Amino acid sequence: MEVLINLAINGLATGMLIFLLAAGLTLIFGLMDVLNFAHGGLFAWGAYSGTWIFAQTGSFAAGIIGAVVTGLILGFLTERWIIKPVYGNHVQQILITLGLMLVLSELLKVVWGPNQLSASPPSYLAGSWELGGVIIIKYRVFIIIVGLLVFLGVQYILRNTKIGLVVRAGVMDKEMVQSLGINIKRVFMIVFMAGSGMAALGGVLLGPYSGVIHAEMGMEFAILAFIVVVIGGMGSFSGSILAAILVGLAGAFMSYYVPSLSLAVNMLLMAAVLIFRPQGLFRLKGRGV
Numbered sequence: 001m002e003v004l005i006n007l008a009i010n011g012l013a014t015g016m017l018i019f020l021l022a023a024g025l026t027l028i029f030g031l032m033d034v035l036n037f038a039h040g041g042l043f044a045w046g047a048y049s050g051t052w053i054f055a056q057t058g059s060f061a062a063g064i065i066g067a068v069v070t071g072l073i074l075g076f077l078t079e080r081w082i083i084k085p086v087y088g089n090h091v092q093q094i095l096i097t098l099g100l101m102l103v104l105s106e107l108l109k110v111v112w113g114p115n116q117l118s119a120s121p122p123s124y125l126a127g128s129w130e131l132g133g134v135i136i137i138k139y140r141v142f143i144i145i146v147g148l149l150v151f152l153g154v155q156y157i158l159r160n161t162k163i164g165l166v167v168r169a170g171v172m173d174k175e176m177v178q179s180l181g182i183n184i185k186r187v188f189m190i191v192f193m194a195g196s197g198m199a200a201l202g203g204v205l206l207g208p209y210s211g212v213i214h215a216e217m218g219m220e221f222a223i224l225a226f227i228v229v230v231i232g233g234m235g236s237f238s239g240s241i242l243a244a245i246l247v248g249l250a251g252a253f254m255s256y257y258v259p260s261l262s263l264a265v266n267m268l269l270m271a272a273v274l275i276f277r278p279q280g281l282f283r284l285k286g287r288g289v
Helices: 002-032 039-057 060-086 090-112 138-160 162-172 174-179 184-210 217-232 237-257 265-276
Strands: 128-131 134-137
Touching: 002 039, 002 134, 002 138, 002 184, 002 217, 002 237, 039 060, 039 090, 039 184, 039 217, 060 090, 060 184, 090 217, 134 138, 138 162, 138 184, 138 237, 162 174, 162 184, 174 184, 184 217, 217 237, 217 265, 237 265
Parallel strands: none
Antiparallel strands: 128 134
C-alpha cells in the first residue's frame, strides 16, 4: 500500500508539471489556432531564471515570481515578433517555432553555461512527512497543490469573468467577437502571455523536483505536453489536466512495475486515443476550453 501511495503522489506531481506546460498550449491553440513548438523553450527559461533568482535572493517566492515574469516577457516578444506574422499558416508556425525553440535552448547555454545546474527546494519544503508508515515528500505535495490552484483559478477566470467570456466566445467564433468591437488581437496577446507564464511556472517548479535543470529539458517536456494535448483534446482545458494526470500516473507506475515500457507508455496511450477517439478523450463538438 505504501508503494502505491508513493507512486500515486509521484505520478500526480509529474502530471501537474506537465499540465502547467500543456495548459498553455491548450489555451493558445484553442483561441489562436497556433501550434507553438517553442513552448518548451519558455518552460526551460522559467526553470533557469527562477532557479538563478532563488540562488541570488534566497527567496523561493521571488524565484517563482521572477520565472513567471520571464515567461510573460518572452511570451509577449514571441507573439509580437514570431507568431503574429504566421497566423493562419500551421506549416510556417511549426517551422518558425521549432527554430525559436533551438535558439532559446542555445541562449540558455550562452547565459548560464552548457553544464547542468543543480536546484533544490527551500528549507520549508524540503524533507518529508511520515503518515502511517508512508513517506510523503513535501515538495511533491506542494507541486500538486499549485497545479490544482492554477487549474481552479483559470477555470474561474474562464467561466466567471468578462475576459473569460471573451476568450470562450473567441474560441467558438473569433470573427463574431471581432464584429462586436472587441480587440481580439489584444485578447490573443493576453492568452499567449498567460500560457507562457504557466509554462515558466512549471519550469521553475520542476528544478527542485528533479534536482537538476539543463538546456534540453524544454524539448523533453514539450513532447509530453503535446501528447497530453492530443489525449485530452485539442483546445480542451479541462481535458488537459485529466490527460496530464493520466500520463503522469502511467509513467510513474510503469517505471516501477514495467521499466522497459516506461518510455513507450505515453506514446502507446496517444496511439490508442488517435485510433479509437481521434478528437481526444475529453473533446466535445467544436473547440472549447
